[in-house]
Amino acid sequence: MSKILEFQALEKKIAADTARFEKLRTELEGVGALAEHIRNEAKRMGLDPFEICLAVVPDLEKRLRKADSQATGKQPQTRQRKVKRYENPHTNEYIETKGGNNKTLKEWRQKWPNEVDSWATIIE
Numbered sequence: 001m002s003k004i005l006e007f008q009a010l011e012k013k014i015a016a017d018t019a020r021f022e023k024l025r026t027e028l029e030g031v032g033a034l035a036e037h038i039r040n041e042a043k044r045m046g047l048d049p050f051e052i053c054l055a056v057v058p059d060l061e062k063r064l065r066k067a068d069s070q071a072t073g074k075q076p077q078t079r080q081r082k083v084k085r086y087e088n089p090h091t092n093e094y095i096e097t098k099g100g101n102n103k104t105l106k107e108w109r110q111k112w113p114n115e116v117d118s119w120a121t122i123i124e
Helices: 002-045 049-056 060-072 103-111
Strands: 083-087 094-097 120-123
Touching: 094 103
Parallel strands: none
Antiparallel strands: 083 094, 083 120
């Protein structure tokens, strides 16, 4: 009995998929017809089809350049942080860090809040 139900469900799915396929095919034929119409109008007016696309979609050229730069893989450069060296004159300890999220540095800032920033030297 379950084979019959499975067969019927598969038949329904095939019918639904066939209907969806036909709908998509007619939509795509419409797109093709529109593209053909644009090409014919461009030839009739002596224009390049790309120029017509620019008239319809003004920022198309910018979008194409953006897509081209993304395709080449160019990534914007991020600025590298410089290494700072904090030297504590009270304990003669030093810390080298690129950021301020350091456990020992936070302890120093709690003990000597006004002095810690003056202990920093930037290392190139």
